[in-house]
Amino acid sequence: MYHLEKIETSEYDKHQTYKVRKGDTLQAVARELGVEAQELRRYHNIYCPIQDLIEADFKNHLELVILAPEKKEVKTNEGIARKLKKISLANDFRLPFLPERINENYKIQYTSEVGDEIDITEMKISVKWLAVDNNRYHLFEIDRASEIYINGKAPDTMMSELALKAAEVLYPLKIVVNEYGKWIDIHNYNEIENRWGRIKREILDYYEGEVAEAYIEHTENALENSETLLASISSDYFLRVFFNGIHLGYTSDYSFKNEISFPLEKEEESMFKVQQKIAQHLDDSDLIKVEQKGDYIDLSDGIQYGYAPWKGNYNAAFFLNSDSYCIEKINLECSIEYDEPLKITVHIELLQEDEIKSNS
Structure with a gap:
């Protein structure tokens, strides 16, 4: 059921994968693997190339799904345990901000889902x-x-x-x-x-x-x-996602609670109560991972009259270079379950040198 597969895309070389078969769907594969479909999609989308992102379901060309590791220690081909590398923060547990090193190109994808209507916008910035x-x-x-x-x-x-x-x-x-x-x-x-x-x-x-x-x-x-x-x-x-203000002082357990506003609806801010934390060790790609995960805060007047509050979620993952502390990748998913569900997904990924040359 689980495979390690080698293809040209280097990201797939670093992770455990599932080989997509004819007729597979996101829900069916999630059931087969014994995981939640949302979690399967979330982990795959964190590490996959932007053209292989899973939206409502698998894309026709998708060959492999990246799987979350079962153990914190990842085995190499020789069977030797990979030593976890601890992240480096400033003395006050602050995530350093070294913007002088930033001169980069990124590819962006926004996915807007309103009810059953889905629109995907792609650009480079x-x-x-x-x-x-x-x-x-x-x-x-x-x-x-x-x-x-x-x-x-x-x-x-x-x-x-x-x-x-x-x-x-x-x-x-x-x-x-x-x-x-x-x-x-x-x-x-x-x-x-x-x-x-x-x-x-x-x-x-x-x-x-x-x-x-x-x-x-x-x-x-x-x-x-x-x-x-x-x-x-x-x-x-x-601007709101990339310049999110994550370079703060964290607690000794690398986390704190925070309230975040996000323009899920244009020109209207939605509030979310989140747990913001930094993974204490570098990930498989030697990147620093910062997460913001939490729930929607319903500030509408309906609660005063006995109506059940609207529910929603905010999940963001930032991946930073461990030397420069510059952003290499961001995945954000934000949603509210109104009468007509509303969700925004944002993927930002650093353009590689060969991609920049091919576009110039």
């Missing part, structure tokens, strides 16, 4: 550290590649094209990040405002009608001042 001031506020430049795919293809509707064209005004985006790695402000509002003149002319030259006018009005309302712009992009999944 670059992150570059620029400077730091005396108060330890860091300046980063964020840029987005022009190629964006929605449900596996380039945008092919007027509304999608307009939305992406209007969003071009933001990039390159310069942001301010505090000493804990949390995004707190926009730095280049004036540049963005000046950039809008050119993009607006391009929209008017190519598009016409009420839809184009509505996008222009919406963008100009967002650009009214720096505060309205910050509020407008506060729901940006990449």
